Amino acid sequence: MTRVAVVTAGLGQPSSSRLLADRLSDATDRALRLQGERAEVTVVELRDFAHEITDHLLTGFAPPRLAEAIEAVTSADAVIAVSPVFSASYSGLFKSFFDVLDDGVLDAKPVLLGATGGTARHSLALEFALRPLFAYLRASVTPTAVFAASEDFGTAGAGTSLSTRADRAGRELADLVLQRPRTAPTDPFDNPTPFEQLLGS
């Protein structure tokens, strides 16, 4: 079983970001099944955590519900992250969620990026905003990132349709997950650095 956490920052209910996120997680699940694996998907709709994320920014700790959501994302085998494009970049809510994560929790994590917007003119926000953010977070991001403009939900062009792109991205994410050795995260509380070593460094 491959645990896939989906983080989506759409504000509408339903939102096109969630629609895209669902297509991406379905595509990932199909690709995993072809290789004998299955996806167990947890969806984190950031809209539901907007207050808790702000509280965390101010107090420095996660309220219980948000702590569970963060744990679902950081302990997942793969993450699908989708943001609407607001003012030429990811939304503030999307960024705030990744701002409150502890350093290093997404190290080498297989990640598939998605974004939505009113027109395809915003599609490069994936490449100039989301991809550098996840490079900073040291995540392992698939070569394909998927942008869905409103018109994509009604277009069926051969070879370039939304479902074709989602399928390719899903395959890439499945391949990343299956290639990656699974290691449990290390906890500094379990293995504290001995003091003599701290003193000598």
Place this chain on the structure above:
Amino acid sequence: MQFGIFTVGDVTTDPTTGTTPTEHERIKATVAIARKAEEVGLDVFATGEHHNPPFIASAPTTTLAYIGALTERIILSTSTTLITTTDPVLIAEDYAKLQHLTDGRVDLMMGRGNTGPVYPWFGKDIRDGINLAIENYHLLHRLWREDVVDWEGKFRTPLQGYTSTPRPLDGVPPFVWHGSIRSPEIAEQAAYYGDGFFANHIFWPASHTERMINLYRQRFEHYGHGSADQAIVGLGGQVFMRKNSQDAVNEFRPYFDNAPVYGHGPSLEDFTSQTPLTVGSPQQVIERTLGFREYVGDYQRQLFLMDHAGLPLKTVLEQLDILGEKVVPVLRKEFAAFKPAHVPEAPTHASRVAEAGGPRDTTVHAAGDDVTGRSPAAVTR
């Protein structure tokens, strides 16, 4: 068990009246609060250290020495002393002097500080925070225990044949606590030296404090200072009380909602359920505080944050009356009943002198002997 208060010395506008105390008023209020703490029977007054507005908490030894002159019994401590950006040589001198002036009523709590620019203001780099805390404290520890110190490290100029004066009172350095909210390295440091560990406790969920204390206790045992349940633990707490709990909530809410640290964030109700903050009747405070030992074990020191967020002096003094009359006497009795005999009390100057085999004068009358590193009467602990 010791009970006391700790202050950060914030100068904050009272949100209910719009009035802001002057620095002078706030400094004098701090002294009044400390005297009141002794009057109502508390054991410890601790002040933080900040080097920027809106705080009046710079020059902590000046404040503590003045309070020391006006009080007789209360222990004077810090919460915290910035071991990262303060020269350990000055800490050694300042607090040994304070120890002499107050006849041993001094201990310290080491912390790294949470204000980024303080590091460059004092010529340091925040990225060295942990390393500064470790190296500087190691030097401080030696300065109080060795009459003549030769020393070389990364962060300050080397010392050759240096004797820190005055020598610690009765040959016994002040007891030291180490405070950290989230760095396991600091719990490890406290355990290594057999010093105390103080968990701020008030801004974070209990589960987090529990992990830090557990790590400190295990490592305290690992380094051979005693069993894990004999480690010296202190906790912060934050309360606001009125006889009727709804009155406490109504009165405290505007202060909470506008407080510097968590204001305009979580609701009072969320924050009280997620952190140790207790707003209610004295009985509610007693029950909540007794509950702390369920996740940290039997502990030695409980400090409460009482004077912050713009609460007027009059209110703070009323709170101290309630704490001293209604809460602490009950907590003393109840905690004592829980505590097994092998769990020690918080170390005091008297208990540490007794443990060292009695007081000894360790005055260095002449230049130190830098061959043996000793004065004629050596400090032995």
